[in-house]
Amino acid sequence: MHDSHSAKYSDVTGVLLAGGTSRRMGRDKAFLVANGQALYFRSLELLCNYFQKVMISGDRPDLASGVIPCIPDIYPGSALGGIFTSLHTADTDWVFVSACDMPCPDFRILEMLLERRHSADAVVPETPSGFEPVFALYHKNCLPVFEKALQQGRKSIFNLYAELNVHFLNWCDMPEGWEKSLININTPADRDKIREEAK
Numbered sequence: 001m002h003d004s005h006s007a008k009y010s011d012v013t014g015v016l017l018a019g020g021t022s023r024r025m026g027r028d029k030a031f032l033v034a035n036g037q038a039l040y041f042r043s044l045e046l047l048c049n050y051f052q053k054v055m056i057s058g059d060r061p062d063l064a065s066g067v068i069p070c071i072p073d074i075y076p077g078s079a080l081g082g083i084f085t086s087l088h089t090a091d092t093d094w095v096f097v098s099a100c101d102m103p104c105p106d107f108r109i110l111e112m113l114l115e116r117r118h119s120a121d122a123v124v125p126e127t128p129s130g131f132e133p134v135f136a137l138y139h140k141n142c143l144p145v146f147e148k149a150l151q152q153g154r155k156s157i158f159n160l161y162a163e164l165n166v167h168f169l170n171w172c173d174m175p176e177g178w179e180k181s182l183i184n185i186n187t188p189a190d191r192d193k194i195r196e197e198a199k
Contacts, residue, residue, distance in 0.1 A: 009114070013090040014047030016040060017082045017134055018100040019058025019073045040100040044068070046107060047098060055089065057082040057097070078155035079134050084146040087138055099134040099184055106181035112169055113137050121164040125182060127171045132182045133157045141165075 018040060040063060047054045048068075056063050059072040071089050075081035079099070086095045094117060098105055113123045113136065121141045125132040145163050149155075171178060 008050050010052045011092050012051055012094040012096050013092045014051035014054040015086040015095050015097045016044050016047060016056045016100055017079060017097050018056050018060045018063055019076060019082045039103055043098040043100055043102055043105050046105045053092060057086045075150040080146060080155050080157045081150060083138055084150060087140050087143050093140050094137055096137050097134055101184050103183060104180045108175045109178060109181055116167045116169060120167040122166045124166055124168055126168040131158060135182060
């Protein structure tokens, strides 16, 4: 794992989730450009600024470097598999995961999530349209629940929250502009919308 002693947190591992297939986009989302930077780099930069230990989850040697390792997913094919692999691999009790296709990850939301982690198994943003599981904190307490689901072929993380002590960060408590911060670019239409807003 990448070690940065200037970063703030040593008891949480920052994880870039990069194991998706980008089927709806038709090309690799990680390398899409927003505001002059590849999407994956924007999230990776945030992780390196906050966490002393950083890794990439997914079979993506093209994103790895000499200091940031890439860990192939134990159960490939879903965000849940990437989160499980991150928890299984990390030598910290907590991991913070960020998707590689978020053009505007916000450090303010990250800090609010970190403040709410005590006594929780996970801390997840909640918006009017649902939960945001790929910009969230997870504790190793989640491992048995996640592994059981994956062994049963269940890949959706949403139904598993009921089995865990999850603290939700409600959108009413988030800073202004949170909507843009939690956007994932999944389709060409999403990409075009972000480009238009950036003009």
